[in-house]
Amino acid sequence: MIPTIPQPRALRIVYGTYIALFFLYLALPLTVVAVFAFNDSQFPSLPWEGFTWNWFFGDSRPMIGVFHERPIIRAVGTSAFVAGIVGLLSVAVGTSNAFLFNRYNFRGKGLLYVLMLLPLVIPGIVLGISILVFSSTVANGMWDIAKMDIQALRPGLLLVILGQFSFIATIATLVISARLQKFDRSLEEAALNLGASRLTAVRTITIPFLMPAMIGALVVAFLMSFENFNTTLMLVGSDAPLTIAMFDRLKEGSTPLLNAVSLLLMLGSSLLALSLILFQRRK
Amino acid sequence: MQSGTRLGFYLLLTPLVLWLALLIVIPHIDMFLVSLRERVGVRQYETSFANYLTFFTEPLYIWTFVRTAVMSVLATIITLLIAFPVSLYIAKIARGRLGQVLFVLCLIPFYVSELVRTFGWMILLRETGLVSNLLQWAGLADQPVEMLYNDAAIMIGLVYTSMLFMVVPLVTTLESLDDSVIEAGYDLGGNGFSVLREIIIPHAAPGIVSGSIVVFMLSLGNYLTPTILGGKDSLWFTEMIYNQFIVRFNWELGAAFGFMLLILSSLIVWGMLKLTRQSLEETMG
Known part of the structure; x- marks a missing residue:
């Protein structure tokens, strides 16, 4: 063997x-x-x-x-735009989550952790339709109450970004948490002893240590967003990202x-x- | 907690709670509520289980649902059977850098969009495709053979698409198995088969479970592969959800379908975790 x-x-x-x-x-x-x-x-x-x-x-x-081929070039641009935002948003929220779960003990932590993992086991298409249904409930509610038509809540890029973010954030959290767990807290304490404030210690010691994981999470998030199909399919409006544009052509x-x-x-x-x-x- | 860290705590808690509440929990509750609505007139609804009743009384819906589940389980088993020897080879047998190179080779195809991978299988399997031409050239067929638009094509696509998610957890758990344990197994008189059954597979169990869960989920929720490789009548459940939402604009029935898919996937994931006595935290985190 x-x-x-x-x-x-x-x-x-x-x-x-x-x-x-x-x-x-x-x-x-x-x-x-x-x-x-x-x-x-x-x-x-x-x-x-x-x-x-x-x-x-x-x-x-x-x-x-x-x-x-203009439509394809435009679709690449749309995908890159969406993937960039989803990547940055996921890394920001993922870093915040990693600190929360690593540094604090609080009631409901276990429950929140399981909830945080759930997006990984929900089928992408279900994530898509649930966000579609909810956003249109909100949009209809706003119309009934204030006669405001919020276009952003109708299928389109904002919903695509939110839909992809809803599960890519979990992956970013896991990647960044894994690295934060390996961090030696005494390094931060040393900085505090030397007179640094808490924020300065985190900014100058912990964040540089996390950087490889943050960059890794950013790249993975970017690629996952760029290639996402299922969630995007349910939320897409008139600006199709590349995968959707290619799918439409493939059908033809x-x-x-x-x-x-x-x-x-x-x-x-x-x-x-x-x-x-x-x-x-x-x- | 001191007051300084208390502020920090709430600052860190806010994005997490906003994300989970606004994008995961409330949308799913709302989807459930919509699935309980029955349209009785123009913008008039009553609360009832009518949509679920439709689901359970229409043979086509039930059949598609069961079929999707069975095919997904089958795809998971096939993926596991194909991936296990490969992972064992990468983790334990390949010497030196070869293992790392093979592992990276396994990863590369999956950084490419699923659409591209499926497109590749389409080029291979269709009537004018490579396999058909190869068969004719070899004299095994005397006319073009259509290999798309059947269950086998769907299965090939699903297994291909999920392979990575099985190989990575398997390689990770197998790498953590110390060689000396395997050697001890042989020293104690075990043969290849008994060492595999008594030592290697039990050790790889966490990897097998997490790989299987992910592969099952991905197959169940897959839309692209069944639609492209299986054609219009591939009878995949996600296609029905899409049709209700986008084509027929019947969101109430679509939401009920979505909820059924969610229940099915949760049940199977939960069952697999129970069966192997693992928790979601250990498996995914």
Whole structure:
């Protein structure tokens, strides 16, 4: 089972083959998506019609590339905007939660902790519809009482941000809490002994210690928001983020344009993920 | 608590309470209330269980519900069976850096949007896709084969999409198992099978449970994979919720469906935690 215990040769070969097949299975769908981004044809399927860059840079029909396709560019912008806000908001609230759970004992702490974990076990689509229902209850209530029509509470970017934040905040809290638990409180006490105020001690000692986890949480939150589909689907208004825009196109029938977008997404997110892994290894 | 830290306490408590109250607790209560409304006229409602009655008396709804649950359980089991040997290999067998590299290779595909992964399977499995062409080329089929729009395609997609969430907790728990314990098992006369059953699997139990919970949840709540790989008639419960809300605009029935999905997922998560005597805090936190 482990290197120090010798195993029969046949078993080792079978096991090794299984592992190789597994990684083939992992790589296969992504590889075909990437390869067909360069197919000189209207369809991302065989036969192979030759190599082209047109699905990236093409500027005339029928092959308009990603960089000339306005709706896709706009959707990328929307996604990045939403993901940036969700990321910052999640890290802010996650840090605050981590301090609360790490530093204070209070009645109802256990209950709040379980409540805080719940968003992870609620299906994303249910989170989406519950927020949709509640916000429209509030909006209707405001209309009945004050004849105010609050557009922000109708499906749109604000609701998308709140919906994604509602569960990504849990993940940020867990990531940051894990690091805060490893923090040596005596370092903060030393700062206090040296005359620092409580806030200064936290700002100059604890926060820098937490920084790697905060950056990690920010990247993870950004990626999760960028890729979120289920919750977003229920809350989206007229400005579609990228995943929704791509889904709509996929339903209409796919062209290699989608492959090109996908390939860029893959490159972008794996670069971000890899740099995060390297960054954390260095620490 | 001194007065200074008391202020700090409330400052830290406020965002947490606002978040949980406004985005989690109250919306779910409101959704439940909406599911209890029965439309009797234009903007006139009565409180009743009519929506739940509709759910339980319409065979299509019940069937879809049960089918989604069973398929999700099946997807969880298949994912576990495929992921376990891989995780064991990464955590215990691969030497030196190889394990780390393989682990990162496992992570990379999942930083890519689920949409892209599903799109990849679509290219592979559809009538004009690679697998169909491969089969024809190998002489195993004499005409294009459509492999999309069936349950097997949905299953392949679900298992693929959930793999990471099984591999990561498994690798983490297996890495914490000391090699000498396995060696002791062999020294005491155990063979590969008994060591696996008596030492490795019990040790990995927390990882198995948390991985299974997450995979089950993700499959149950998945919308993209069943819709794209299963086609229009894939009969997945989240599709029914979407249809009631967005297509038919029947929010009352949709909210009832959403609540049923929530109850089902909570029950199964709770049951799995009870069965293995673990708590949500240890498993998720």
